Amino acid sequence: MSDDELEAALKEFRKQLADSSNRKAFHIFTNKTLDDLLEKRPKTMDELRQIHGLGDKKINEFGEELVGMVRVSTYR
Secondary structure (H helix, E strand, O other), X not given: OOHHHHHHHHHHHHHHHHHHOOXXXXXXXXXXXXXXXXXXXXXXXXXXOOOOOOOHHHHHHHHHHHHHHHHHHHHO
């Protein structure tokens, strides 16, 4: 999966989560966090903890999904 495809997938994930939880997309994660995800591509929960803007609450809420999306993008 290219950077553009992963970026689109992460934005869609953020939008769906925001819509389903009645929050703004930037409350899920900011564009700075998105950029950090794309740059570092964390494949483990420990690596995810190094991403700017993701604390324990967000990691517990949807960290596994983020790591899963990055893993899939790496192996395609």
